[in-house]
Amino acid sequence: MLTVQLTPAIATVIFVLACLSGYQYRRVWKAEGPRWQLWIFGVFTAAALLFLAFTPLQTGT
Template sequence: MPDMMPGFALTPVSATALFTAACVAGVQYRRTWKADGPLWQLWVYGLIAAGGLLALAFLPLRP
């Protein structure tokens, strides 16, 4: 499969940091949701978690 964006890949360290940030945002989303917190916080945490996981899914990892 051809590389669509040459030179644009995640390193293992950046992928780990992105995964950790997405997990923390997901936990904060759940805590805010369970506590009936403000909707803007749900949007912020949800977008961070979704964006991080989508980036991990679709960006290649550098060996």
């Protein structure tokens, strides 16, 4: 069985990208920008955070 584990550095990069994407989502939403941008930023943010929530981190051994 294949198990996916994230290193702390990769998890941090994914988290930072999710935060930046969430910030862009909020900026487009407040400016009442195009709906397609809301979908792109929103789906990416949700997917990244769900991926982080359900993927275990590597532990130092």
